[in-house]
Amino acid sequence: MKYELNLEQLCPATFAFQVIGGKWNLPILACLSEQESIRYNELKRRLNGITGTTLTNCLKELIDNGIVNRQQFNEIPPRVEYSLTPSGKELVPLIEAIVAWGEKNIHALEANQS
Template sequence: MCPATFAFDVIGKKWNLPILSVLTNNKSVRYNELKRLLPGITGTMLTNCLKELTEHGIVHREQYFEIPPRVEYSLTKSGEELAPIIESIVVWGRNNIEMLQDKMK
């Protein structure tokens, strides 16, 4: 597989980039806070995306055995390497969104 195809397959899914963007801006985030910061995502979709990103080694899941149970998500070293790339994508989108939307009308 082409390395670029692999990278876009991992981050290019509908919710993966927004999840990574939130985790880039926060050291660690609890599940419910993450869900609140991503309007429109369902609980099932968030769970599936986090599981996939964890399996790819980009997101770390830390479960604390306390009552009530607490789970926090953060970026791994590999995920942190994506942070400047994600920020560049966000900046590019912010700078070009209006122009691109106007062309699509």
């Protein structure tokens, strides 16, 4: 969903979380950050548990917000690839930090449950 917001009254943190928030947006961005471009079916395979409709809707939202680029190749069969835009690439260090935090803390949680 593209946001129609009063940018003068919007908190930058709120804006950022509205653009990248949601259950699947960060996992999608993490997958896209790992390689230059990726096809839809490969992306869906990497995102265990996401439905096709959800992936399509999230990609549309990220495209509308200028984070993800969709490139269609006029080939037979048709080929579509997704990649991060320059704005999306600015998020890569943040995504890497979030993933590192998750890796560290999931192991701590596992240790506490043992």
